[in-house]
Amino acid sequence: MNKPKILILGAGYGGIITATRLQKTLSANEAEITLVNKNSYHYQTTWLHENAAGTLHHDRTRIQIKDVINPNKVNFIQDTVVEIKHEEKKVVLEHGELEYDYLVLGLGFESETFGIKGLKEHAFSIASINQAREIKEHIEYTFSKYHTTPADKRDELLTIIVGGAGFTGIEFVGELGNRVPELCKEFDIDREKVRIICVEAAPMVLPGFDPELVEYAVSALEKKGVEFKIGTAIKECTEEGIVVAKGDDVEEIKAATVVWAAGVRGSALVEEAGFETMRGRLKVTEHMRVPGHDNVFIVGDSALIINEEINRPYPPTAQIAIQQGFNVAHNLAVLVRGKGELQEFKPDLKGVLCSLGHDDAIGVAFDKKLTGWSASFMKKMSDNRYLFILGGLGLVLKKGKFNIF
Amino acid sequence: MNKPKILILGAGYGGIITATRLQKTLSANEAEITLVNKNSYHYQTTWLHENAAGTLHHDRTRIQIKDVINPNKVNFIQDTVVEIKHEEKKVVLEHGELEYDYLVLGLGFESETFGIKGLKEHAFSIASINQAREIKEHIEYTFSKYHTTPADKRDELLTIIVGGAGFTGIEFVGELGNRVPELCKEFDIDREKVRIICVEAAPMVLPGFDPELVEYAVSALEKKGVEFKIGTAIKECTEEGIVVAKGDDVEEIKAATVVWAAGVRGSALVEEAGFETMRGRLKVTEHMRVPGHDNVFIVGDSALIINEEINRPYPPTAQIAIQQGFNVAHNLAVLVRGKGELQEFKPDLKGVLCSLGHDDAIGVAFDKKLTGWSASFMKKMSDNRYLFILGGLGLVLKKGKFNIF
Numbered sequence: 164m165n166k167p168k169i170l171i172l173g174a175g176y177g178g179i180i181t182a183t184r185l186q187k188t189l190s191a192n193e194a195e196i197t198l199v200n201k202n203s204y205h206y207q208t209t210w211l212h213e214n215a216a217g218t219l220h221h222d223r224t225r226i227q228i229k230d231v232i233n234p235n236k237v238n239f240i241q242d243t244v245v246e247i248k249h250e251e252k253k254v255v256l257e258h259g260e261l262e263y264d265y266l267v268l269g270l271g272f273e274s275e276t277f278g279i280k281g282l283k284e285h286a287f288s289i290a291s292i293n294q295a296r297e298i299k300e301h302i303e304y305t306f307s308k309y310h311t312t313p314a315d316k317r318d319e320l321l322t323i324i325v326g327g328a329g330f331t332g333i334e335f336v337g338e339l340g341n342r343v344p345e346l347c348k349e350f351d352i353d354r355e356k357v358r359i360i361c362v363e364a365a366p367m368v369l370p371g372f373d374p375e376l377v378e379y380a381v382s383a384l385e386k387k388g389v390e391f392k393i394g395t396a397i398k399e400c401t402e403e404g405i406v407v408a409k410g411d412d413v414e415e416i417k418a419a420t421v422v423w424a425a426g427v428r429g430s431a432l433v434e435e436a437g438f439e440t441m442r443g444r445l446k447v448t449e450h451m452r453v454p455g456h457d458n459v460f461i462v463g464d465s466a467l468i469i470n471e472e473i474n475r476p477y478p479p480t481a482q483i484a485i486q487q488g489f490n491v492a493h494n495l496a497v498l499v500r501g502k503g504e505l506q507e508f509k510p511d512l513k514g515v516l517c518s519l520g521h522d523d524a525i526g527v528a529f530d531k532k533l534t535g536w537s538a539s540f541m542k543k544m545s546d547n548r549y550l551f552i553l554g555g556l557g558l559v560l561k562k563g564k565f566n567i568f
Numbered sequence: 569m570n571k572p573k574i575l576i577l578g579a580g581y582g583g584i585i586t587a588t589r590l591q592k593t594l595s596a597n598e599a600e601i602t603l604v605n606k607n608s609y610h611y612q613t614t615w616l617h618e619n620a621a622g623t624l625h626h627d628r629t630r631i632q633i634k635d636v637i638n639p640n641k642v643n644f645i646q647d648t649v650v651e652i653k654h655e656e657k658k659v660v661l662e663h664g665e666l667e668y669d670y671l672v673l674g675l676g677f678e679s680e681t682f683g684i685k686g687l688k689e690h691a692f693s694i695a696s697i698n699q700a701r702e703i704k705e706h707i708e709y710t711f712s713k714y715h716t717t718p719a720d721k722r723d724e725l726l727t728i729i730v731g732g733a734g735f736t737g738i739e740f741v742g743e744l745g746n747r748v749p750e751l752c753k754e755f756d757i758d759r760e761k762v763r764i765i766c767v768e769a770a771p772m773v774l775p776g777f778d779p780e781l782v783e784y785a786v787s788a789l790e791k792k793g794v795e796f797k798i799g800t801a802i803k804e805c806t807e808e809g810i811v812v813a814k815g816d817d818v819e820e821i822k823a824a825t826v827v828w829a830a831g832v833r834g835s836a837l838v839e840e841a842g843f844e845t846m847r848g849r850l851k852v853t854e855h856m857r858v859p860g861h862d863n864v865f866i867v868g869d870s871a872l873i874i875n876e877e878i879n880r881p882y883p884p885t886a887q888i889a890i891q892q893g894f895n896v897a898h899n900l901a902v903l904v905r906g907k908g909e910l911q912e913f914k915p916d917l918k919g920v921l922c923s924l925g926h927d928d929a930i931g932v933a934f935d936k937k938l939t940g941w942s943a944s945f946m947k948k949m950s951d952n953r954y955l956f957i958l959g960g961l962g963l964v965l966k967k968g969k970f971n972i973f
Contacts, residue, residue, distance in 0.1 A: 293715040296755070300705070300712035307705035310698040350701070 166195045167499050170254060170263035172244050173430075174200035174228055175208065176481045177462025178269030180488025181495075183553060186236035188496045197238045197261060199254070203227060205553075206292050208271075209481045210546070212331055214295035215287075215422070216338030217303065217346075218521060221296045223562055231554045244270065247436035249459060265458050265495055268433060269488075272464035272479065275426035275442060281400035282326075286423040289331060298422060305419040306350045319417035321357040324405055326397050327425025328363035329370070330478075330517055333380060335424055336361050337519035340387025359389045360416065362407055364396040364425075369517065371478075376525040379534045383519050427479070429465035441467065444476070449507040451491050460495070462487040468510065483510050485549065516542040521566060540567050571600045572904050575659060575668035577649050579605035579633055580613065581886045582867025583674030585893025586900075588958060591641035593901045602643045602666060604659070609633060610958075611697050613676075614886045615951070617736055619700035620692075620827070621743030622708065622751075623926060626701045628967055636959045649675065652841035654864060670863050670900055673838060674893075677869035677884065680831035680847060686805035687731075691828040694736060703827060710824040711755045724822035726762040729810055731802050732830025733768035734775070735883075735922055738785060740829055741766050742924035745792025764794045765821065767812055769801040769830075774922065776883075781930040784939045788924050832884070834870035846872065849881070854912040856896050865900070867892040873915065888915050890954065921947040926971060945972050 169185065171178050182198045189196070204225040213219035228239050242256040247268070254261045274288040287298045305320045312320060323339060325332050339359045347354045361368075361384075368391065369377050381391060392407060399406040404417040429443025438445050438453055444467040445453060451466060453459040463484040470477050477483055490508045497503040516526030516538055524538035533541060543564040550559045574590065576583050587603045594601070609630040618624035633644050647661040652673070659666045679693040692703045710725045717725060728744060730737050744764045752759045766773075766789075773796065774782050786796060797812060804811040809822040834848025843850050843858055849872040850858060856871060858864040868889040875882050882888055895913045902908040921931030921943055929943035938946060948969040955964045 293712075297709075297712045297716055300709040304702075304705040304709040307702045311702050 166192065167264040168262060169194050169196045169265045169267070169495055169499070170261055171196070171198045171267040171269065172247075172254065173269035173271055173463070174198055174202075174205045175269050175271045175463050176484035177466075177488045177491075178267065179205045179228070179231065179553065180485050181267050181269065181460075181462060181492045182237050183231055184489055184492030185495060186233050188492060189236070189499065191236055194495075194499045195238070196236060197240060197263075198228070198232065199240045199242055199244060199256065199261070200228060201241070201243045202292070203229070203241050204292070205231070207481070207546070207549070211289045211292070211295040212335040212424075213338050213521075214292065215289045215298040216335060216342045217299040218338045218342050221292050224295075225292055226554065226558065226562065231558070244432055247432060249436055249438075249456060252458075263458075265460070265498065267460045267462060267491055267495075268430075268465060269462045269484075270430035270432050270465060272427040273430060273443065274423060275428040276423065277426055279397055279400065282397070282423055285400045285402055286326065286421040288423050289335060298420075302420055303346065303349075306346050306352060309350060309352055318356060319404065320419045321352065322404070322416065322418035323357075323359050323420045324416060324418045324422070325359070325361045326405075326421065326423045328361050328365070328368040328391065328393065329425065332361055332363070332424035333369055333384070334518050335422065336384055336389045337387070337523070338521070340384060340389055341520040341522070343388065354388070357388070358418075360392060360418070361389055362392045362395050362397055362405070364394070366394045368393060372515075372517070372525070373527065373532060376527075376532060376534065380517065380519055380525050383523050387520065427464065429479075433461070433465045440465070444479070447508075450494055450505050451487055451508050460491045462491055468508070470510075477510055480515075481549070482513065482515075485552070486510060514541070514545075516545065518542050543567055571597065572669040573667060574599050574601045574670045574672070574900055574904070575666055576601070576603045576672040576674060577652075577659065578674035578676055578868070579603060579607075579610045580674050580676045580868050581889035582871075582893045582896075583672065584610045584633070584636065584958065585890050586672050586674065586865075586867060586897045587642050588636055589894055589897030590900060591638050593897060594641070594904065596641055599900075599904045600643070601641060602645060602668075603633070603637065604645045604647055604649060604661065604666070605633060606646070606648045607697070608646050609697070610636070612886070612951070612954070613695075616694045616697070616700040617740035617829075618743050618926075619697065620694045620703040621740060621747045622704040623743045623747050626697050629700075630697055631959065631963065631967065636963070649837055652837060654841055654843075654861060657863075668863075670865070670903065672865045672867060672896055672900075673835075673870060674867045674889075675835035675837050675870060677832040678835060678848065679828060680833040681828065682831055684802055684805065687802070687828055690805045690807055691731065691826040693828050694740060703825075707825055708751065708754075711751050711757060714755060714757055723761060724809065725824045726757065727809070727821065727823035728762075728764050728825045729821060729823045729827070730764070730766045731810075731826065731828045733766050733770070733773040733796065733798065734830065737766055737768070737829040738774055738789070739923050740827065741789055741794045742792070742928070743926070745789060745794055746925040746927070748793065759793070762793070763823075765797060765823070766794055767797045767800050767802055767810070769799070771799045773798060777920075777922070777930070778932065778937060781932075781937060781939065785922065785924055785930050788928050792925065832869065834884075838866070838870045845870070849884070852913075855899055855910050856892055856913050865896045867896055873913070875915075882915055885920075886954070887918065887920075890957070891915060919946070919950075921950060923947050948972055 204227050206225040210224040214221040246255040276282040343357050395407045395409040398408050406415050434440040446467045451460050464479040468477050494505050514528030518524045524542045525534050526538045528541050547559050547563040609632050611630040615629040619626040651660040681687040748762050800812050800814040803813050811820050839845040851872045856865050869884040873882050899910050919933030923929045929947045930939050931943045933946050952964050952968040
């Protein structure tokens, strides 16, 4: 028997949804489906800022792949992708090689530092479970050193710089606003000594958001003790902190913790495969395929789709990646069976919600502007809805968010 | 009214017991009692290794002084002692100066590094709440870095060196033996990768202990994954680990965490006062006084008392410091009242118990050798007994150890 081989690289939002939808749609003798992922688990990238702040344990954010994948339908291989040889329809892994008929690339994002000196070496990035929990432990360790460090050198231990006032940066400082009072209690530190500084080169916070909501967010975060330095560029990151510039004013800020949350790009593996990309992102066809390579699909952060209303790319969000997973799974089933109709991918934006700590949020849902409790509630329900899609009610109950009061 | 001024420096075991006994014995118009301590809390030095390993929260180990001191009887001043001017009967604090008629020195211990190069700079010491929780956070941070560190540099992140196989060293590696499996689970680490190495220059573990009990301890700890390097001296401590020598064999061991648990000495303040000491310890009179200075008492780590049976000093233990507190409080009451009889201090060794993690211990109590559960139980009951003496049943219930099964 010669079943077509479907190979899915990466178990992020796009990859895991493609895999779980395919296992529902196709029977085991219609295709041989393989999912490759570096870790034994899938994780919710949009929750990592909570793990990094220490407000949510990382085990709540990750889901073991074996818990959502049916091994009779999908082979799971835990390994790291080294190279994509699309001419040969082969993928090289650290510990082996796989052949495919259809390939789904869901390799996620990397941090983009725009060449800012020292950022790669000295700043953290909220890009994986491993990195998020390292940030949490780093912050706790620096706070624990406060009382054993000479008085003239210890204040900087309590300064946390967040580079970027986009989605991740804002959600992260929101969580820090809740976490810092707990840290102060744990380590006998005066809250007034701690600084959370959000630095953004653009002239505004949360570009693209409704100005009224942005104003609400800034004011709410300032009440939680977050300082904003807007229109201020990070020029350099050193072992001791950062150098920023606003116009001609150059300032050094000493800080033990610098987290870069400003730039992402698609996985380097996609461009190394020889495909043409812009910062790792590739403009896909209406069926989420690489132009000229009808058997190669892309989902998630590496897929570039233009929003024609404003002639700009859609931001690479979880919401869109999930919808792409549905679309690609449908189209793969059509191709494998040789019947049915390919569907074009059209993002269906149901709203966008940005949390400001566990108890506050802003956003737009059902065409209504929301702030405070109602936005926070909607955000958590949307998180729970994803868990339901992925693993049913059991997963919602196990990993869902119910701290709604 | 000219009440005699009793000044107690330090709220360690000796100081806090002196203060609490005095407040029971003397009425407010018999003496003006002042207790000075650097922190707002007293802590149980003998529990710090648990805080350092991360098996017990530091709030369980400390007791707010306001919770055991009656402010109508004892003035508590939170400040740091800078200098003792015994000729002038004055003590200089960082933020003031105090006069006294009677002085009780309970200033505790300092780490003694015997001039080993790099130890002061690169090794931790389990000497205070601040240091213990820093060790805990340091270990967690190094473990959290494992998966974000290149493969050729990460194994040393999981190596913990403990210098010294005396009481503190052994109790600490015992706790680590329990803690490491939890850390491995938390950070997705293979237990086999973690090393806990106990290095001791002397030819044996727990000198002074019964050989049969020592054998039990070593075997129990080895089962928990502790490696022993006995008769092996630490020659140097660097940023990267330690250099050890056993005879002519010199070895470098890379380790992210080095904890020095081998040497203690009395507070430097006592010798800086001009008293004659041996490594900060002063041979006191039979009434716990500085020879030639009848109004100056010493309790705890700075008090040297010879055990005449073996012609060696008693080790500075909590048990002895507590008994000294009782003795000094009695004698001070006699002096203040000008009636009654001074009591000579005689240590009453009720036994000695060394824990090997929360679930195992060795020791001698009521002249019986104990191992395993019974020793561990006795150890916890002895800890609880101290809390009872200090703060009654309420304190036992709040901070006591009841994990006996």
